[in-house]
Amino acid sequence: MRTEFEFYCPIRIVTGVGESQKLDKWVKSFHANLVLVIADAIVAKTDAFLDMINSMKEQGIAFEVFSDTIPEPPMELIDDLAARVREQAYDLVIAVGGGSPMDTAKAVCMLKHNEGRMKDYLFGGSKTPIHPSIPLICIPTTAGSGSEVSCASVIEDTEEHIKLSCTHPNLYAKVAILDPLMQKGMPAMVIAGTGMDAMTHAIESYTSKNSSVYTEMYARKAIEMIAKHLPVAVKEPENLDSRMMMAQASTLAAISMANGGLGAVHGISQSMGGVAHTPHGITNAILLPKVMKYNYKGDMDKFADIAGLLGVDTHAMTTEEAARAAGEYITRLNTELNIPDNITSLKVTRDMFPDIVKGTMGYRLLWMNPIEFTEELGYRILGESL
Numbered sequence: 001m002r003t004e005f006e007f008y009c010p011i012r013i014v015t016g017v018g019e020s021q022k023l024d025k026w027v028k029s030f031h032a033n034l035v036l037v038i039a040d041a042i043v044a045k046t047d048a049f050l051d052m053i054n055s056m057k058e059q060g061i062a063f064e065v066f067s068d069t070i071p072e073p074p075m076e077l078i079d080d081l082a083a084r085v086r087e088q089a090y091d092l093v094i095a096v097g098g099g100s101p102m103d104t105a106k107a108v109c110m111l112k113h114n115e116g117r118m119k120d121y122l123f124g125g126s127k128t129p130i131h132p133s134i135p136l137i138c139i140p141t142t143a144g145s146g147s148e149v150s151c152a153s154v155i156e157d158t159e160e161h162i163k164l165s166c167t168h169p170n171l172y173a174k175v176a177i178l179d180p181l182m183q184k185g186m187p188a189m190v191i192a193g194t195g196m197d198a199m200t201h202a203i204e205s206y207t208s209k210n211s212s213v214y215t216e217m218y219a220r221k222a223i224e225m226i227a228k229h230l231p232v233a234v235k236e237p238e239n240l241d242s243r244m245m246m247a248q249a250s251t252l253a254a255i256s257m258a259n260g261g262l263g264a265v266h267g268i269s270q271s272m273g274g275v276a277h278t279p280h281g282i283t284n285a286i287l288l289p290k291v292m293k294y295n296y297k298g299d300m301d302k303f304a305d306i307a308g309l310l311g312v313d314t315h316a317m318t319t320e321e322a323a324r325a326a327g328e329y330i331t332r333l334n335t336e337l338n339i340p341d342n343i344t345s346l347k348v349t350r351d352m353f354p355d356i357v358k359g360t361m362g363y364r365l366l367w368m369n370p371i372e373f374t375e376e377l378g379y380r381i382l383g384e385s386l
């Protein structure tokens, strides 16, 4: 845990059933004249989205819709959409969907007043966003990515076949609206995968070498809430209470992540996503216990604490036994959520390992992992995950 740090969370979080149908007050508060709504194609066909759009029409909001976002957005899509956003008079963007539409929106809001293409702003690129983004409102339809409260936009560099992030305070949304009505109708596997992504954010940021007393507080509460509410949210998709609890837990985890960082699970998963196009949440869920099997040795007190937060009865255990039990609980939780326990199910094969390990070793946050992460350990974890 660090004793010298900064903690920053400049986002207005609004929660409530039906809040997504009260957008006129936000449009007025940003003095917006033309709104661009960015959504993915599946979300754009849902009743919840159409209700939101109808309420915008009734409120006299001038807007256009872009509903062709792509999961794990490639940089060409961002450049194309940025060209449209630069040409048109959009002065507010509303992103509706999971992590990909929100990442897309953060990127194009930034590119409106910053010249160049997306690749210039990705990790290792030649530019940083000097000029402010246009305002962004995020309405997540899944509880997990936490993109609504983070300043990172994860984009695929299709030339290098790797997912990279642009991370800058200018990318923060202005408002995050958590409305359980917008999270209706998600398939159980999406709820499970995104929920375990949030769990990974919480556990990795809690045990990060970059954690602080503030991030630990957010992460601990998120772990406890996700363990309690995710199984209910998966089994009872119409349960509004568990959806709201998961939405809130997801933002807690993401605020911790945005300030405290992540670790090897996201390092491997991000690299694997670029190489094999694996879905982010499920990939993290599979890798989390495989990495915890080694990481617990880096901070046994914290991993033992995690076991308690997950609901494991640790009273008769030594600290080391409790620390190991945390990862074992995650394995059981994955099983309960019908998440596979191997990366073979994601069509990852051994011949991809060199590229995945290479990408992992270049991960910007890898130093925060509780134990030193080596190439050898990367190959071992991947081998044990097949």
Ligand SMILES: [Fe+2]
Pocket: 145, 197, 201, 266, 280, 284
């Ligand atoms: Fe994530």
